[in-house]
Amino acid sequence: xxxxxxxxxxxxxxxxxxxxxxxxxLLPILAIIVLFYFLLILPQxxxxxxxxxxxxxxxxxxxxxxxxxxxxxxxxxxxxxxxIKVDDNTTIRILKGAIASVKKREE
Numbered sequence: 856x857x858x859x860x861x862x863x864x865x866x867x868x869x870x871x872x873x874x875x876x877x878x879x880x881l882l883p884i885l886a887i888i889v890l891f892y893f894l895l896i897l898p899q900x901x902x903x904x905x906x907x908x909x910x911x912x913x914x915x916x917x918x919x920x921x922x923x924x925x926x927x928x929x930x931x932x933x934x935x936x937x938x939i940k941v942d943d944n945t946t947i948r949i950l951k952g953a954i955a956s957v958k959k960r961e962e
Contacts, residue, residue, distance in 0.1 A: 914932065919955075927939030936948050937951060
């Protein structure tokens with residue numbers, strides 16, 4: 856990339872400071888990095904924190920939907936997994952990371 860710098864530099868006949876021209880060429884790259892941070896990384900981190908908070912707040916009786924589309928009611932909560940009731944005589948044990956959404960029970 857450095858070998859391309861002389862191609863993009865303007866020739867005005869005056870001596871230029873190579874350090875300042877390097878910083879001017881570096882500014883668009885830094886602007887793109889900052890833009891990526893605010894448009895991609897920051898929203899993804901917020902969404903991840905929101906999902907982790909949702910998983911921590913799961914209690915017995917909540918209705919959940921898993922990432923594979925299974926609907927069920929929570930009947931047991933452990934440290935890394937939960938047990939859901941999907942039918943009258945059917946329970947499934949799943950990892951907490953497989954939960955897509957939670958609907959709190961009405962009290």
